[in-house]
Amino acid sequence: MTLQEYTASAHNFEECMKCTICTAYCPVVPVNPRYPGPKQAGPDGERLRLKDPYFFNKALKYCLNCKRCEVVCPSGVKVADIIQAARIKYDRSKPKIRDRMLAGTDFMGTLARPFAPIVNGMTGLGATKAVLDATLAIDRHRTFPKYSAHGFEGWLKRHAREQAKFERQVAYFHGCYVNYNFPQLGKDLVKVLNALGVGVQLLEGEKCCGVAMISNGMTREATRHAQHNVSVLQKAVDKGLTVVTTSSTCTFTIRDEYPELLKVDNAGVRDALVLATRYIYQALESGAATLRFREDYHARIAYHTPCHLEKLGWGLFSQELLKMIPGVEFILLDSNCCGIAGTYGFKKENYEASQAIGKPLFDQVEAVNPDFIACDCETCKWQLEMSTGYTVKHPISILAEALA
Amino acid sequence: MRFDTVIIGGGLAGLTAGITLQEAGRKTVIVSAGQNALHFFSGTFESTEAERERITEFFVRAGIPVHFQDGQRLMPAGTFRPAALSLEDVTLFPQTPVSSKALIVNFSGFHDFFTAFLAEGLEKNGTTCRICTLDLPEMEHLRLSPSEMRSVNIARVMDSCWEKAVADIRVMHKDEDLILLPQVFGLKDASIPGKILAALPARAAFIGTMPPSVPGIRTQMQLKRRYEILGGTFLMGDEVTSAAIHDGVVSSITTRNLDTSRIFGEYFILASGGYFSKGLAATPVQVVEPLFRLDVAFEEDRNGWYRQDFFADQPYMDFGVKTDADLHAVKDGQPLKNLFAVGSILGGTRPDFGSAAGLALRTAFAAADAITTSKPQE
């Protein structure tokens, strides 16, 4: 063992050379001066916290965990991991009821779905929103994602027999959003994969990936979900299945946040979990399959890369697939956080910052004036649709509608 | 994934090569492990005149006005350095001393601009200096986090209220024939510095601050945008981890994020920078290029790496990857047929292309030209 191995810290804060590049690109710094910025909150603060936990600063909660600081750091410092790990280790405050509610996407979904029409009506009403705003500090400007009365899991179970007929098979980690809010995306994925000659099956009981629990201080619950999901994924891997996903944030959380923040070992399943866009791109590239597109498809599409997809480094698969569709005019939007960051933007105290962060992106969308926006993230979709008025479609759904 | 040319490193050299190739209709990708030395770039390229027209036009197409003009650049410590090619908002002085009286303006609480140093240096050259501080209500909220009262944060505020700063300076100004300001203007809008120079009551200049550099970040953002508008694929925050070489030809690379999905290319350009960017790495006994293990020109005797005088030119800065006449990188004594090395990874090995940022530009042009003019390979 070398000296370096003895002295290395968990998230390599000592590699920081104090260049402040991370702070220059952090989306929160310009809009919230109370936030100390990634360099100070991350590697600099870590030095102090290791001496005395007294130096833990509550303002670390303003971090979006967007990972942009890590993407730009020339020294490979895991800046955001340092910050999130510090929150987990030192923050002793209990999450508020509101935060628990927002974080429990699984729980809320299970509860709300049978009553979807009622819940949708209620959370949409001005009066209900004002009550949520006043009692729970959920900002009244926010539109709640609609709950779908028929979950995706039920739908796929009903179609299990025909899916099993395909020789090649993948498992699908659909996530809460597809199951409770937007089953159509799951159906679109099945359509595209079937066109490639691939059948889709469910995992044996996936749970919410836990991203919102991590960001709302519910570490114990998040760890339980992580352990559960890793064991479920392992079963699929043991059967030789690749597991595809449609949410860039779920994918990122399971691949990287489980081991880095929750210390849940995912080594056996990490490489088997891929975004569907990557899976499809590779299938087409290898020549194993082809897709036929409509000849009359025309769309001017502005593509927004979600922060976690940028961190994963897989945005190019979605981009290349969209460019492949004849009749698509593709415009890449500048790299800019939309500001929602999962549940962050739903909180009343963050609403203004959230909108200010996204403003350059909203302005660019308006200037480009596309037919619609393409994006792989469900919370970016809510934010962009609310803030720009343009429809946001998932690249998989665009592929599905362009298929011949 | 397959590209005509795969570029490793997204600093000035990598972006220049990428833009030039995209302009020639080639399909390229840039993989870059984080940001680069442009964030420390003060706005002046080195001082040679070579390829004046090509460089000027290249920047103008990217929306970055530059000028060539023989003169002296005023440095943060009040000394002068010769310069020729600079961003347009860099003032070059024909001779020293530059003025009889100078007004140095700083923002109150901004510690990355050393007004006392600047004044001391200038007074040695016969300029009388007066230092004033600006207090704008718009800056108040920045002070909530004094540790981050940095150039970029001030520049963001100034992008929207530079006119107020100008108005205050006009009030402060007496009879000085020179006004000096920190380089914290025009982060997103390159036209602001020029407007400020025109609106001030005397000749003015922006002086470099501690990093990160505002004009450097602006230049980086504009070049990256230009590259993407031209259809280039920029993979920010990813790192090339290995390369496959057969018979002196590079066939593909792997990256940390794309793991099993290899990136194939007909040509490869290594623009991974110097020690700062880890394009070169020093071990106790040698200087190595970590990715391809290319041949590196360096002094065998370690005692010859440094000079005791901190401010002297340091020999280790001249070490760099070996190349043939056409910038093909050399490995085990043989040039690799489709790998070019450009930018600061060359250190001082290619003085024929200039130094510093000028070297990055000219070697990037040369590699891109070699690629666009050569016949497709088998």
Ligand SMILES: Cc1cc2nc3c(=O)[nH]c(=O)nc-3n(C[C@H](O)[C@H](O)[C@H](O)COP(=O)(O)OP(=O)(O)OC[C@H]3O[C@@H](n4cnc5c(N)ncnc54)[C@H](O)[C@@H]3O)c2cc1C
């Ligand atoms: C602190 C500092 C200040 C400077 N100031 C000036 C100045 O004011 N004027 C001037 O003319 N010159 C200046 N220079 C000189 C500078 O080196 C050049 O101007 C020029 O910016 C170098 O560009 P480059 O593209 O060769 O390298 P860099 O800008 O260093 O870019 C290299 C890039 O490659 C990436 N990289 C490295 N390894 C890998 C890998 N394995 N996979 C993927 N990516 C990788 C790095 O992350 C980095 O982004 C300065 C240099 C430094 C270090």
Ligand code: SF4
């Ligand atoms: S970008 Fe990286 S090296 Fe620079 S200050 Fe931030 S953490 Fe440190």
Ligand code: SF4
């Ligand atoms: S993760 Fe995002 S919000 Fe948090 S410090 Fe890094 S850049 Fe800033």
